[in-house]
Amino acid sequence: MPRAVRLLPYLETIDANRWYTNRGELVNLLETRLGDVLGAGKAQVVSAASGTAAIEAAILATAGRATPRRPLALLPAYTFVATASAVERCGYVPYLLDVEPDTWTLAAARLNGHPMLERTGVVVPVAPYGRAIAQAAWAEFAARANVPVVIDAAAGFEALAADPARSTGTIPVALSFQATKAFSSGEGGAVIWSDADGLLRVVRSLNFGILWKRESTSAGMNGKMSEYHAAVGLAALDEWDHTARANRAAVESYDRAAQAFGIRERLVLAPDIASNYALLDAGSLAGASDLVAALQARKIESRRWYGYGLHHEPYWRNAQRDALPQTDRIAPSVVGLPMYCDISRDDIERTIETAAHVLASRQRTPV
Ligand SMILES: *Cc1c(COP(=O)(O)O)cnc(C)c1O
Numbered sequence: 001m002p003r004a005v006r007l008l009p010y011l012e013t014i015d016a017n018r019w020y021t022n023r024g025e026l027v028n029l030l031e032t033r034l035g036d037v038l039g040a041g042k043a044q045v046v047s048a049a050s051g052t053a054a055i056e057a058a059i060l061a062t063a064g065r066a067t068p069r070r071p072l073a074l075l076p077a078y079t080f081v082a083t084a085s086a087v088e089r090c091g092y093v094p095y096l097l098d099v100e101p102d103t104w105t106l107a108a109a110r111l112n113g114h115p116m117l118e119r120t121g122v123v124v125p126v127a128p129y130g131r132a133i134a135q136a137a138w139a140e141f142a143a144r145a146n147v148p149v150v151i152d153a154a155a156g157f158e159a160l161a162a163d164p165a166r167s168t169g170t171i172p173v174a175l176s177f178q179a180t181k182a183f184s185s186g187e188g189g190a191v192i193w194s195d196a197d198g199l200l201r202v203v204r205s206l207n208f209g210i211l212w213k214r215e216s217t218s219a220g221m222n223g224k225m226s227e228y229h230a231a232v233g234l235a236a237l238d239e240w241d242h243t244a245r246a247n248r249a250a251v252e253s254y255d256r257a258a259q260a261f262g263i264r265e266r267l268v269l270a271p272d273i274a275s276n277y278a279l280l281d282a283g284s285l286a287g288a289s290d291l292v293a294a295l296q297a298r299k300i301e302s303r304r305w306y307g308y309g310l311h312h313e314p315y316w317r318n319a320q321r322d323a324l325p326q327t328d329r330i331a332p333s334v335v336g337l338p339m340y341c342d343i344s345r346d347d348i349e350r351t352i353e354t355a356a357h358v359l360a361s362r363q364r365t366p367v
Pocket of ligand 1: 050051052053079080082083126127129152153154155175176177178188189
């Protein structure tokens with residue numbers, strides 16, 4: 001995150017303006033600058049208090065709240081729980097779908113003729129670990145099935161910036177700027193969408209259903225980004241080139257260490273995914289458990305960012321769902337390794353050495 005000294009000019013702007021939240025100068029500036037990076041000249045950006053608020057507002061703006069005829073929201077079982085929380089807060093009952101073995105996300109084509117579609121009010125595909133999702137297939141699906149789609153690309157800032165024309169457009173995309181993500185405003189989020197009227201509905205949903213006139217005309221919440229968070233976002237954007245270079249150096253160190261220890265094919269790194277993640281596919285629950293224990297013994301923290309799949313979270317254990325063989329293979333096996341822009345090469349090499357040792361000893365003793 002940017003240091004205090006980089007925030008100072010923006011904080012002084014807040015003092016001078018005496019404008020603290022409700023779409024002030026800094027929020028507008030951040031949205032304009034993000035639009036230049038992410039919009040490809042057609043999509044625009046509306047900021048939010050969090051990625052989850054951005055998903056909710058995008059759902060309310062495109063699908064509205066759930067109805068008795070269409071109570072379901074379709075989403076992948078392999079995601080962070082926020083996706084399910086967001087649809088639930090818009091009145092939907094989550095229905096969990098399995099992901100593809102190679103991309104770890106939903107395939108639009110596979111939803112054709114799904115028995116739940118007739119009772120579905122919104123589909124929320126997830127860009128796993130910020131991996132790019134093309135708009136085209138989902139725009140086609142939404143038109144053909146006549147079901148609105150909102151893409152949860154929470155960690156997808158870099159994928160969107162790398163190819164905005166492919167990843168933004170008529171389907172609203174939600175981003176998170178939470179501090180674990182590569183680009184962050186501390187807490188925060190945004191919706192990127194080419195539909196200007198739709199974006200006004202996003203603004204309204206993020207402000208209690210109030211737009212222009214002080215009366216509430218739709219479902220809503222307080223999901224606005226404050227000027228203080230916009231200050232952090234602007235400072236983060238000022239130094240983004242530097243951050244991105246540091247991230248690339250960390251990715252290169254992981255890449256080189258993994259090659260040296262012969263486990264490169266197990267690692268998933270940027271630019272395939274967002275650069276705030278370095279993932280290792282241990283191949284099985286047992287392999288991943290050994291890996292986590294071995295890392296912990298050397299005081300190296302690791303994390304299954306998406307748990308074991310939504311259906312293994314206590315609150316969601318009874319969620320309606322398809323069979324989930326891919327999620328049940330991928331989720332327990334994929335372990336998040338330490339990753340941040342100023343991680344040292346020594347720490348990376350120690351992590352990879354530990355991982356390589358675990359994977360090699362498991363190969364020697366098949367179970
Ligand atoms: C981080 C994340 C969210 C939630 O974003 P917040 O800003 O923490 O609300 C939602 N979905 C996915 C896939 C995420 O990674």
